[in-house]
Amino acid sequence: MIKVKGYEVKNSIEELTIEQFEDISKITNDVGLDYVEKQLKLFNYLGVPNEELEALTIPELKKAVKEFNDVSKKEYPFVQDLEIDGYTYRAYENEDFILKAKDYSLIEKKVKKQESYISYLMAVIFKRTDLTKTEHYDPAHLKLKEKLFKKLPAATSIAYITAIGKEITNVAETTESE
16 A cells, blocks of 8 residues: 555555456556556546645656555465355366366457456356356356456456466467467
């Protein structure tokens, strides 16, 4: 957590929810905003009032951006099980996470639409242990899980985002080279 104009601003993946991380990603990837607009919108989203941001000087903005981005890099482990509202959601069956083609296909569609996809990615990967595959892939069930997973700490999603990002790159490179 850092302070901007006296307001506490979350700046680490451990402090953010998946929903907040998705919203921050939308802001930082918005090609319609210039660099300074993105930073101001980001700080406003994270709790700094517009009035305070309007009074921010360029040196103060530079300092705030530097502090915001100054987070140590960490390795985040794969979380195999999540318990939410008395139900267990499991990401993989054996010892290692292996992305299934069907899951990949669903996630890739969402990514290509350039929509927020982290909570959806988690909803596809984590399957409720008491349901069948048919129930798991039902659009209404995926939507419900997406809503539930938005409230989880963003750190739980990092290993999966990284793994799937690598898979998307590998599939694209393999397909193009054939």
